[in-house]
Amino acid sequence: MLGASRKRSDCAKNRRKTVFYYICFMRMTISGLPKHFDKFDLQRLFNPFGWVDYTRILIDPITGLSRGKGIVEMKQEEDAKKAMAALQGRMLGPNPLNIKETKDKGPKTW
Numbered sequence: 001m002l003g004a005s006r007k008r009s010d011c012a013k014n015r016r017k018t019v020f021y022y023i024c025f026m027r028m029t030i031s032g033l034p035k036h037f038d039k040f041d042l043q044r045l046f047n048p049f050g051w052v053d054y055t056r057i058l059i060d061p062i063t064g065l066s067r068g069k070g071i072v073e074m075k076q077e078e079d080a081k082k083a084m085a086a087l088q089g090r091m092l093g094p095n096p097l098n099i100k101e102t103k104d105k106g107p108k109t110w
Contacts, residue, residue: 025053026080027102030070033057034093042070049086050079068095071102 030042039055046052054073057066074080080101089096 025073025075026077027071027073028080028084029100029102030072031068031098032092032095033066033068033070033097035066035068037066037070037092039070042072045087045092046072046074046083049074049083051075 033042037057039057042055042057043052046055051074052072053075054071056071058069058071059065060067072080074083084099084101087097088099091097
């Protein structure tokens with residue numbers, strides 16, 4: 001559950017304490033992955049640095065092959081920064097890994 005478990009007005013009516021749950025994670029975009037990599041290989045690559053919450057490999061819809069890019073979410077920001085420092089520039093195939101932190105775009109304003 002993201003954000004507060006109850007609204008402040010609900011808590012005032014029910015006289016219960018508001019409990020906030022903060023979900024901290026860091027999302028990274030990885031490029032330079034080999035074409036044969038799948039999401040489990042990507043998870044195994046980042047697991048030694050901490051808990052990996054989500055992995056995804058971007059696939060070309062026409063060929064069905066990997067585009068060489070992936071997304072990883074890690075629970076702890078410190079673990080993610082350690083992984084970025086250790087894996088940046090590492091050669092897994094013909095290209096070195098390039099890891100960047102992905103920023104949330106936030107709500108759209110018109």
